[in-house]
Amino acid sequence: MIRSMTGFASARGESGPHSWAWELRSVNSKGLDLRIRVPDWLEGLEAALRASLPKSVARGSVTVSLRVSRAEDTGGLQLNSATLDAALAALSEIEDRAMQRGVTLAPSKASDLLALRGMLEVSAGDDDPAPLVAQMKTEFADLIAAFLQMRSTEGQALHAILSAQLDTVETLTAQAADLAEARTAQVAEALKTNLARVLDNTDGADADRVAQELALIAVKSDVTEEIDRLKAHVAAARDLLAQDGAVGRKLDFLMQEFNREANTLCSKSQNTELTAVGLELKAVIDQMREQVQNVE
Known part of the structure; x- marks a missing residue:
């Protein structure tokens, strides 16, 4: 199941004279950007957190902050x-x-x-930070678990939204296929009429060459490949949504392919109804792309 790049978790704890407060949050990012703010005197803690986070988080701008205070003894x-x-x-x-x-x-x-x-x-007391650092490392594992749970919950919501949008794209693609099939006879008739008009008004024209040019025009107006690729992209997107792990970048690339096919469909449609469907496709694909930016 996909996960969102947005997440938040917090925790509090205390031991002896020390008390502390954790905050772990993340927002969207192209890669993994870690920002860790912990007291310098907790030697080794920042390095441990920096090594631990990439094992659980693949993408996002992640900020960890730890505030530690000591009570008057x-x-x-x-x-x-x-x-x-x-x-x-x-x-x-x-x-x-x-x-x-x-x-x-x-x-x-x-x-x-x-x-x-x-x-x-x-009294100065025992200021050895090692026991406190060890306890912090243990607590941080629980903090990450809560953080990942929130990202997973957000991911479930994203999954539902994207799945519904893919259903819409699939429906619109089927409508485009029906409209493209229905206009086949109209396109053929228009080409025949244009061919006859050209031949009647052009003395000495090579009929075969004119026929080849018109055939090329017919090929350029064919949207079969675009429709087939849109169907394939829908299937690929569903497969990615079903996978575990970070698939956000792959989905983002796939959205670009969706958009390319919808643009080509509109430019080749030569039909008002088919153009309208193509524009609807572009609108839904744009909405999908916005949601995909949140996927880890």
């Missing part, structure tokens, strides 16, 4: 011994000088010292 506060020693030394000197001058100071409290800047600091 209030339980990791510790006393700065150097700052405390400096503060106690300064306090002792102040008290000695005050006594020398007969000044009485209020007793110092521990809370006053703790309020000093730099007295308490947050």
